[in-house]
Amino acid sequence: MKCDFSLKHYREILKLALKSGFVITNFRDFDKVSNRPKVIILRHDIDVLPKRSLELAKIEKSLKIKSTFFVRVHGQYYYPSGQTLKILKKIKDLGHEIGLHSEARVLAPVFKMDLADLFLSEKAILEEVLKCKIITASEHGDLGRPGNFWQNHFFKKIPKEKVGIKHYSQEYSQFHYLSDSLQNWKDGCVCQNLARYNHFQILIHGEWWGKGAKAEMTKLNKTYAKI
Ligand SMILES: [Zn+2]
Numbered sequence: 001m002k003c004d005f006s007l008k009h010y011r012e013i014l015k016l017a018l019k020s021g022f023v024i025t026n027f028r029d030f031d032k033v034s035n036r037p038k039v040i041i042l043r044h045d046i047d048v049l050p051k052r053s054l055e056l057a058k059i060e061k062s063l064k065i066k067s068t069f070f071v072r073v074h075g076q077y078y079y080p081s082g083q084t085l086k087i088l089k090k091i092k093d094l095g096h097e098i099g100l101h102s103e104a105r106v107l108a109p110v111f112k113m114d115l116a117d118l119f120l121s122e123k124a125i126l127e128e129v130l131k132c133k134i135i136t137a138s139e140h141g142d143l144g145r146p147g148n149f150w151q152n153h154f155f156k157k158i159p160k161e162k163v164g165i166k167h168y169s170q171e172y173s174q175f176h177y178l179s180d181s182l183q184n185w186k187d188g189c190v191c192q193n194l195a196r197y198n199h200f201q202i203l204i205h206g207e208w209w210g211k212g213a214k215a216e217m218t219k220l221n222k223t224y225a226k227i
């Protein structure tokens with residue numbers, strides 16, 4: 001088994017996790033499996049390209065896995081309308097949870113809006129266009145964020161109940177956290193870590209997975225760097 005960012009290896013990772021006795025869940029259904037001995041919360045932050053996340057969503061569906069896909073409302077590369085909305089609806093219709101990938105903390109000062117109000121607006125837009133209730137959130141932070149960005153996260157300022165949220169990613173910080181950031185697993189690929197811990201929060205960025213993903217991202221980044 002070769003560790004890479006191919007769809008083939010994505011399927012291998014999930015199959016190995018299931019074979020190793022892990023329950024793989026989204027945030028929405030976590031309470032139903034919280035007493036199981038080995039649990040993976042599987043999370044996708046859709047930062048750039050929803051179409052690549054859809055491919056991963058299909059693989060998960062074929063393995064009867066339902067994860068959480070966090071969606072941006074006013075992202076630099078996409079927003080939930082037109083063709084993108086169709087893709088997001090497909091992900092939802094496969095049974096996955098849709099969560100809000102909020103940018104309220106960065107954008108509230110830009111829009112001169114109240115922080116909680118902007119968050120609620122983002123949530124209302126997603127609920128309206130995708131016809132689903134949003135109860136889970138994570139925050140988007142671009143790579144240039146200051147070092148204390150995650151320490152001072154949104155839910156340290158606003159109680160989750162105030163904005164209708166039941167789960168947010170930082171609540172699960174006791175779980176071993178693995179992220180595929182820029183095709184770089186800091187502690188090795190998921191498949192190399194499964195024997196080391198019993199509880200994981202695994203963060204996937206779909207735009208880095210599948211054939212030609214790296215080249216596509218390099219091209220996109222160059223295009224945006226010129227603007
Ligand atoms: Zn691997």
Ligand SMILES: [Zn+2]
Pocket residue numbers: 045046047101139140141
């Ligand atoms: Zn993000």
